[in-house]
Amino acid sequence: MAGSKRFCATHPDDPEPGDLIEIFRPGYQHWALYVGDGYVVNVTPVDEGPPAPFSSGKSVFSRKAWVRMQLLKDVVGDDTYRVNNKYDSTYAPLPVKEIIRRAKYLIDQEVPYDLLSSNCEHFVTLLRYGKAVSSQAKKAISAIGFVTVAAGAFSLLGLLLSRSRERRY
Known part of the structure; x- marks a missing residue:
C-alpha cells in the first residue's frame, strides 16, 4: 500500500x-x-x-x-x-x-x-x-452500539437512583 x-x-x-x-x-x-x-x-x-x-x-x-x-x-x-x-x-x-x-x-x-x-x-x-x-460502516455500527448500550446503562442507573431516593422519603 x-x-x-x-x-x-x-x-x-x-x-x-x-x-x-x-x-x-x-x-x-x-x-x-x-x-x-x-x-x-x-x-x-x-x-x-x-x-x-x-x-x-x-x-x-x-x-x-x-x-x-x-x-x-x-x-x-x-x-x-x-x-x-x-x-x-x-x-x-x-x-x-x-x-x-x-x-x-x-x-x-x-x-x-x-x-x-x-x-x-x-x-x-x-x-x-x-x-x-465497508470498514467505515462497521466502525460506525460499533460506535452506535456502544453509545446505545452506554445510554441504556445511564438510563437504568438514573431510574434505580430515583427509585432509591423515593423510598427514603
Whole structure:
C-alpha cells in the first residue's frame, strides 16, 4: 500500500485500473474506483453539480447517489489519497476487465445511498470484489452500539437512583 499523497499525475505508485482509491476528507474517507487514463468512478449526491469536498456527506441526507466518472485530480482536490486495495487478502478481486465493465455500466445512474449499508466504500468494493464491504460502516455500527448500550446503562442507573431516593422519603 502506498502512503497518502496529494494528487500527482506522475508518481511511482500511480493507480492501476481496478484499484480502490481512498481519499482523506476532513472527518471521513471517500472512496472511488480507478478506471484508467486519470479517471475514477465514484458516487456523488444526486443534486450535486461540480465535485465538492463533502460530496459523500451530502448523500447521507438524500439517501440517493449518482454514479459519475470524473478525473481523479478533480475528485481529490486539495485532499490526499492513496491506492488501498485493503480487502485483497480477504476477497479475490474480479478480473480487471470485469471491474471496469461493471463500473462503466453504472455511470450516470442513480443508486441507493446509506451510510451504514450502501456507502461509497460499499460501492467500490462491490465493483472490485463482487462483495460490498465497508470498514467505515462497521466502525460506525460499533460506535452506535456502544453509545446505545452506554445510554441504556445511564438510563437504568438514573431510574434505580430515583427509585432509591423515593423510598427514603
